[in-house]
Amino acid sequence: MTERTDRTVLLRGGNVYSPADPFATAMLVEGEHIAWVGSDGAAEAYADVADEIVDLQGALVTPAFVDAHVHATSTGLALTGLDLTADASLAEALAAIAEFTAGGADGVLLGHGWDETRWPEHRAPSLAELDAAAGGAALYLSRTDVHSGLATSALRALVPALADCAGYSADGPLTQDAHHAVRRAALAHLTPAQRRDAQLATLRRAAELGIGALHECAGPDISSAEDLAALLALAAETPGPEVFGYWGELGAAGVETAKRLGAVGAxxxxxxxxxxxxxxxxxxxxxxxxxxxxxxxxxxxxxxxxxxxxxxxxxxxxxxxxxxxxxxxxxxxxxxxxxxxxxxxxxxxxxxxxxxxxxxxxxxxxxxxxxxxxxxxxxxxxxxxxxxxxxxxxxxxxxxxxxxxxxxxxxxxxxxxxxxxxxxxxxxxxxxxxxxxxxxxxxxxxxxxxxxxxxxxxxxxxLGHDADGVLVPGAIASYAVWATTDLVVQAPDNRIAGWSTDPRSGTPGLPDLTPGEPLPTCLRTVVRGRTVHTHQGQ
The missing domain is CATH 3.20.20.140 (Metal-dependent hydrolases)
Incomplete structure (x- = not known):
């Protein structure tokens, strides 16, 4: 059942990160907006009008995160498919490619994340090595920075006049126009179902991490107009993070396409x-x-x-x-x-x-x-x-x-x-x-x-939404609830600003993020008053 968006929710018994009240322990949400923040004692006045009362049990409430630069389809493909990011050597990457392609597949296979600078061999695979590992499959592998890529012979054969493109290499990674051409060819072979599954995987993962909004950076050389349109439609109909689209195409054509797609920027x-x-x-x-x-x-x-x-x-x-x-x-x-x-x-x-x-x-x-x-x-x-x-x-x-x-x-x-x-x-x-x-x-x-x-x-x-992204009355109710360690007022160098848990500072605390300390766990993510993620057991 879809959660109503006109509900009144009272959260209390926690720590609310709000400039309106640095000592706040409770927050009232009415529909899509925050109505009040304050103390547990004052929250009693709202208990009778709330449709739901959430006992935070000491958890931290913050604004939901905004990831201001993502590529949702490619991220989802990495989450659900071949991700070479953790592979520590060329040999390990080739073995992962062979395992991924062993079952055979129609169309083009995609993967991501290779980085030759981390490998002891200090080089990318040759075309012969890549073809052998892929077993003849049409395979595209983006480098970790997505500004060069590897393509098997079967995929290269799908791109007319590839050898004439700037950035072409007969045996190694492709860059510039050659890379854009093979990437477009690979993404063009995604089915609507594959694209939807990948985008859903990204939206779900973002919600699990307390992310309430994504800026999708699309364009003709990174995805496609169809990809952005599908993502914006999916986000509008699926409970999850909001998605704001950018379309990266030059000039009047880019402006017109951005307008047609409902993008916020060209x-x-x-x-x-x-x-x-x-x-x-x-x-x-x-x-x-x-x-x-x-x-x-x-x-x-x-x-x-x-x-x-x-x-x-x-x-x-x-x-x-x-x-x-x-x-x-x-x-x-x-x-x-x-x-x-x-x-x-x-x-x-x-x-x-x-x-x-x-x-x-x-x-x-x-x-x-x-x-x-x-x-x-x-x-x-x-x-x-x-x-x-x-x-x-x-x-x-x-x-x-x-x-x-x-x-x-x-x-x-x-x-x-x-x-x-x-x-x-x-x-x-x-x-x-x-x-x-x-x-x-x-x-x-x-x-x-x-x-x-x-x-x-x-x-x-x-985005020009200056009133949002902060827990104060009138702002949108996009927030996350966190299980975390002790809260501190933290700077990376205690000679500059120090570490403090003294409430007299009047500064709300955040989790201790010193390297080695555990990162907070997201218990709940809410976007415009609608719960889009709850941690297992909540």
Whole structure:
């Protein structure tokens, strides 16, 4: 039976993370909105009007998380199919491929997550090795960053003139246009049932993790219009996280498609460049381990035209930009659009930059000046940062240490929205907060409180929904209930802000996210007043 959305629910006996009352232990929800927060004693006045009273038994109630960058179908395929993320060697990956394809299958098989920088062989499989492991199947395997991929001979044969595409390799991974072509061919062979099952798997997993909203970053080179339309329809009819769609296609055609699909922006994965792991992020100086600067997909002039078209249409523009040269192109293009249409008009749209890893002091200042929202993924640093990580291999220690400068971004006044880029890194909201608070480069760390805000309210603000993502009267009732350890007011360096459980601080506490401490368990996820997940036994 579908839960009514006009119910009144009283939660009491816990800890409610609310700026309206840092000592709140109870909350009243009426329909889709929060009506009141306060103490257990004051909550007695509402007991008679509540349709349901929830005894929190000391649990923590927070706003539901927002994952500001996901790819739902690909994430679901990784959750339910071949995921090579944990494979520790090329030999282990080839064995997993052979097991996955052993039963045979019609159509194209898909997998994700290989990363040669983690393997002792330090290389991707050759085409002959891949064909042998796949047993002749048509198989597509995206690299962990989804900016290059492997395709068996059977899949390559489905793509006309593949050898003429930029980024083609006769024996190794495919990048640029060649990668986009084989990816489109692979996804085109998904049946509607396969797509629906994958998207449902993602929505279920997100709900289990206390995620109440997802920003789906779709586009012609990452999924398809049909894929985004199916996801938005599924989310509308299925109890689960809300989904807000972005369509990453350039110019007037992209704007019109975004409008037709009901997307909130013509952006997301609109590629200005690629990724560091695939040597396709666009840099001002050569990579440390190869003699080129990556790939530029868009110029500043193209960025300017797109921002102007989106602003005129009342849609957010958004760009995937990782390398410093790509970010410079975005900044120059947005500024040019402001010169054309008026700086304040462009700034009011809160246009987005996805990833924004290689910022400089100049582009940090420009982001603040232009009102750009940074949609960033702290788990990237957890996966590839540090003295021995992929970033150092690609850029050298000095440049690698400048990546993902979250503290500097906050000091500059840049709005942050946290996400996972799943399946590039897993859906893992508390892990994301931990990664930002304990950045591998200490000077880039931010407090747990600031990181949590970026992963909750920040995702709503990126959409222009400034009143949501916080537990105060009038806000939407999208929240999660957590079993957790002691609550603390925590910064990653106790010389800066310290650790405190003293209620006199007037600051609500959050879980202790020190590395090694267990992450909270989600007991219940509620989206706009409707329960979309309950933990087994609840």
């Amino acid at each position: 952006g997301g994965d609109l590629f200005v460049d690629g990724a560091l792991g695939s040597h396709t992020a666009c840099l001002h100086e050569d990579y440390a381990d190869t003699d080129h600067t990556g790939v530029a997909y868009l110029t500043a002039e193209q960025v300017a035209e797109h921002v102007a078209a989106c602003t005129e249409a009342g849609l957010q523009a958004g760009f995937h930009a990782i390398g410093d040269a790509a970010i410079t192109a975005v900044v120059d293009g947005v500024r040019a659009a402001g010169d054309q249409l008026g700086a304040e008009r462009v700034k009011a749209m809160r246009h987005r930059v996805e990833h924004a890893e290689a910022l400089t002091p100049e582009t940090l200042a420009a982001f603040a000046e232009l009102g750009l929202t940074a949609s960033v993924q702290p788990a990237f640093d957890a996966a590839w940062g540090g003295p021995d990580g992929m970033y150092v291999e690609r850029l050298g220690a000095d440049r690698a240490a400048q990546l993902n400068p979250f503290a500097a971004m906050l000091r500059a006044g840049i709005p942050l929205a946290f996400g996972s880029d799943a399946p590039v890194t897993p859906l893992d909201p508390w892990g994301t907060v931990r990664a930002a608070a304990f950045h591998r480069t200490p000077e880039h760390r931010i407090s747990v409180r600031a990181a949590f805000t970026a992963h909750t309210r920040g995702g709503h603000r990126a």
